[in-house]
Amino acid sequence: MEINRRSLLAASSLAAVAPLSRARAQGQTIRLGVLTDMSGPYRDSTGPASLLMTQVAAEEFAGRGFTVEVIGADHQNKPDVGANIARQWYDQGMDAIVDVPTSSVAFAVNQIAKEKNKVFLNSGAASSDLTGSQCSPNTVHWTYDTYMLAKGTGGAIVRNGGDTWYFVTADYAFGHALQRDTSRFVEAAGGRVLGASRYPFPQTTDFSAFVLQAQASRAKVLGMANASGDTINTIKAAREFGLHRTMKLAALLMSSTDIHALGLDAGQGLLLTEAFYWDLNDRTRALSSRVRARNQDRPPSQVPAGCYGAALHYLKAVADMGAAAAKADGRAAVARMKAMPTDDDAFGPGRIREDGRKLHPVYLFEVKTPAESSGPWDYYKVAATTPAEEAFRPLAEGGCPFVHS
Template sequence: MSIGNTSRRSVIAGAAATAAWGALPYRKASAQAANTIKIGVLNDGSGMYRDISGPTAAACARQAVADFGARGFNVEVLVADHQNKPDVGSNIARQWIDRDGVDVLLDVTTSSVALAVNDICREKNKVHLNSSAATSDLTGRACTPNTIHWTYDTWMLAKSTGGAMVRAGGDSWFFITADYAFGHALERDTGGFVRAAGGRVLGQVRTPFPGTTDFSSFLVQAQASRAKVIGLANAGSDTTNCIKQAAEFGLTRRGIKIASLLMFLNDVHALGLQTAQGLVCTETFYWDMNDRTRRFTDRVRAAMAPNMPCMTHAGCYAGVLHYLKAVQDMGVTAAKASGVAAVERMKAMPTDDDCFGAGAIRADGRKIHPSYLFEVKTPAESRGPWDYYKLLQTTSAEEAFRPVSEGGCSLIRS
């Protein structure tokens, strides 16, 4: 009997010990998870926007984590390719949040994907830090208390690039527009500035998205309209293909102006200065703008070679850095518990980083900073690789973006 009792006690004790030892890794993992911020970089990793988002955006997010340093909590960066498809992006976002415990959705290229992810982050109370989607609706009709739109938007592009073209005499326009949310918003916002200045929009054509490589028929329609300006309401390889084919058709030699309403440094690199020279575009960051932008580029360049950072990459860096500062200020537990609370803390804190300098985040989620109108240099003016821009004008942070009272954001009380 004693042997039996001893054996039973031994079994019970052994089972208890096994349970205790088995629980230790779980508790350790749970404690580590509770002290870990997870950032999911969701963008185009393989398609037409890869160079302006993709791996370079992830490198900039990791650089922000490195620059922030060890501050008492862990940071993990995940990366996924949404293929510019809203359904794919939505599925990844839900899986990341529900299964993997992701706290922040970062970058989110392509406006249609961004708008879908925007709703998910609000539903799940997570943070949406958008850098590379353009639609101004993210701080307008689609604004949420979970979202910060960091880098640029269609309203800013329309005012800067579109406004400059109208002032230079381009008072009649024809738009070649990517047929999704971004293209529609850019055409809408630019057309508004053209009409407000007394100009006319003579027509538009919508091009398939994801893209087509042959824009010849669209350019013929634009030429037939006799508009002084062909406005390209597209981006990435669509933009570069349009510009190349317009040059082949000799449209600029006939006096027609090409307004590239969204063009990045990386697009200029793909075009080459011989083709891109003289084009104007707007960005909010340029690697050679000042000492701080050059220092940032020096730190991150090796991780992104052979690419170089443009404004969307810079926005990923700056957004992550400011978010981590807010986490440190409010505590990891509070930041993980509520995306709304984390965004509120980010809005309450002034921003400052090497990419954009000092700035602020408005109540509608719009990060404000100056915008810069650049002209692409001639081959003779360029001093070397990636030396592509000369500054034409600067629009102040207060004037660069749509007035907060005009966006229709539900967060703004009249």
């Protein structure tokens, strides 16, 4: 398989997205578009690394009788920008869109993929509604979701005495879903939610007022219903005002790149839930060793790892059904993905459920102290493991319209 790779970063508008060449649009070429955050708060945990890991999946699938082209674009965390890029890509022959952090953007891409009968391989967006009320037969939700994160981190903290919560929440679809799902676990366990502060996303950088409101609530737990740079800045503000001495800081979505930026002095003892960590086992370590030299000597974090796993499994389905058939019918390609067991070096064996939810084990990690760490990227120790069939919302509870009970 020949691999054509072009990285394209859409700076501000649809005009920045170059059309796919007409010559390449003919013949059996599978096109993967990585629509991600190249310039905003999620860049470090998605962005260039998501593009790279999708390229790695294409490279590892060489020799299957069709070419693969991977390109990237920046959706700027804006639903209108993301929707315009997705629509133009699909109209010009893009077969699958990959990643799409920011749930409000993902909802738009999800709908467009369904309308145009293309494929959406979601790794970066977290809202569990993508396999619930907004589920689509053209979408696979790979890495994590708000239900899984809430159950993993929120449930563990409540079991350890953190029974009153105050949330600092990003004011868009992802933050709302994460607060909603975590609140359900807190209340089901007998806890109470004392309040919440919502802040504008993505333009907020000063979280002082919000953490002071949390402190005034006298809750035992500060639930951070945000991600990446926003979570880092929330933790820094909380420590500045001494909240870590009286409240448990619950990072509901954090990755190893965030801990790297935050530092172990500030991050030690945090509990967080992830589906992937580079040092979990021999396969994850082997994958990480293959890509570190191309990723600024960094191992992949969970969202780029999800892009790798999703793209690789999609290409397996394309090979199984034939490129022409896969290009002609995105819904059929996703159905073939669901019919085939999954297996890759990031997540190991698993499966894709009828509603599009990818199932794999999930890990509750505790961030190491500086003394426990052997050096950069040695940040986690496993506190608990949730089996794949228990980690995600039960199929019957999601409300996916096309799932038959």
